[in-house]
Amino acid sequence: MTLAKIVYASMTGNTEEIADIVAEAFEDLELEVEIDECTQVDAADFEEADICVVATYTYGDGDLPDEIVDFYEDLQEIDLSGKIFGVCGSGDTFYDDFCKSVDDFEAVFTEIGAKKGADSVKVDLAAEEDDIQRLEEFAKKLATAAE
Structure with a gap:
C-alpha cells in the first residue's frame, strides 16, 4: 500500500486543517496516511514514505515558523531520490512574501532528489471551499504520481 506522510506546522490551526484535508483526501483514495506535527518527527521519517508532504505556514515577512526550522535543516541532509513530494500551506496576502515557506520547502525537496508530484x-489564511477543492486535487495528483 502506498504510504503518504504529512508533516505540518500550525500556530492558529489553519495549516493543521489544511494537512487534515489532504490526509482525508489520501484516505479517500485508499492510501495509508501518517500525519504528524513537525516537532514530533524526524525528517528521515520521510525515507519510509512513498509520498512526502509538508504543510507549513509562513511567519511575518516570509520567515519559516520557528518550530519547523530544525526539520527544514535536517531535511536538507537526506536523500529522497525517487520519492514524490508536495508542499502546501497558509499565509496572509497582506505580506509581500505570501507563503514563502511553501516555496522554501519546495526548493529543498528538489535539491534532495525528490520528484514534484503536484503544484x-x-x-x-483559512481554507475556503475553493481551497478545499484545490487541496483534494493536489492529493489526487500526488497519488497518481506515486503509482
Whole structure:
C-alpha cells in the first residue's frame, strides 16, 4: 500500500486543517496516511514514505515558523531520490512574501532528489471551499504520481 506522510506546522490551526484535508483526501483514495506535527518527527521519517508532504505556514515577512526550522535543516541532509513530494500551506496576502515557506520547502525537496508530484497549494489564511477543492486535487495528483 502506498504510504503518504504529512508533516505540518500550525500556530492558529489553519495549516493543521489544511494537512487534515489532504490526509482525508489520501484516505479517500485508499492510501495509508501518517500525519504528524513537525516537532514530533524526524525528517528521515520521510525515507519510509512513498509520498512526502509538508504543510507549513509562513511567519511575518516570509520567515519559516520557528518550530519547523530544525526539520527544514535536517531535511536538507537526506536523500529522497525517487520519492514524490508536495508542499502546501497558509499565509496572509497582506505580506509581500505570501507563503514563502511553501516555496522554501519546495526548493529543498528538489535539491534532495525528490520528484514534484503536484503544484504547491497556497491558502490565504483559512481554507475556503475553493481551497478545499484545490487541496483534494493536489492529493489526487500526488497519488497518481506515486503509482
